[in-house]
Amino acid sequence: MRVLVIEDEADLLASLAKALREEGYAVDTAADGEEGLYKAQSWDYDALVLDVMLPRLDGWRVLERLRQSKKTPVLMLTARDAARDRVRGLDSGADDYMVKPFDLDELFARLRALIRRAAGRSNSLIAIGALAIDTAARRVTCGGHPIALTAREYALVEFLALHRGEVVTRSILYEHLFDEDDNTLSNLLDVHVSNLRKKLGSGSITTHRGHGYSIE
Ligand code: CA
Secondary structure, three states: OEEEEEOOOHHHHHHHHHHHHHOOOEEEEEOOHHHHHHHHHHOOOOEEEEEOOOOOOOHHHHHHHHHOOOOOOEEEEEOOOOHHHHHHHHHOOOOEEEEOOOOHHHHHHHHHHHHHHHOOOOOOEEEEOOEEEEOOOOEEEEOOEEEOOOHHHHHHHHHHHHOOOOOEEHHHHHHHHOOOOOOOOOOHHHHHHHHHHHHHOOOOOEEEOOOEEEOO
């Protein structure tokens, strides 16, 4: 899953990006509203974390303009006790909001919920044959046995599972699993898929030659 964080407080931006990457997200960042809007319009992010008070273009304007073309789930960050902000945020098409300072674990939980809802799922557990993916705990079991996955392997299997039955193209996987700072070779995706097959069983992921991958 790839998220864009738009925040002008450099320390907060850096620590949020780092924490999200540790959770297995691909993360792009923007330090002002204009840059944020440009990136949000240019890529299909799985979610946006959007601060309200931003230089150049504030969070409301970013949201308003983004909504003219995209439905990307947006989690707004508002100042403490700005009750009117919250109402305004939800009215203008934000999907959720958090008041600063916020708890990081709660932000992760809300982001996961936003991404699940956008994929049309209300349940955090995805069961596919012997495979069970707990998107809240970010754990995978196969036949009841826990499988140890790297953050990126987990991200890959979760993305395919959220789109189960669909062929997900390589370019979509690259767009959603890697961020702008990733200088990865194109064959890396194959390495992850091959490692996942070793861990989850050779039939777990289907290759559609020339198209992409799927989980059925
Ligand atoms: Ca700010």
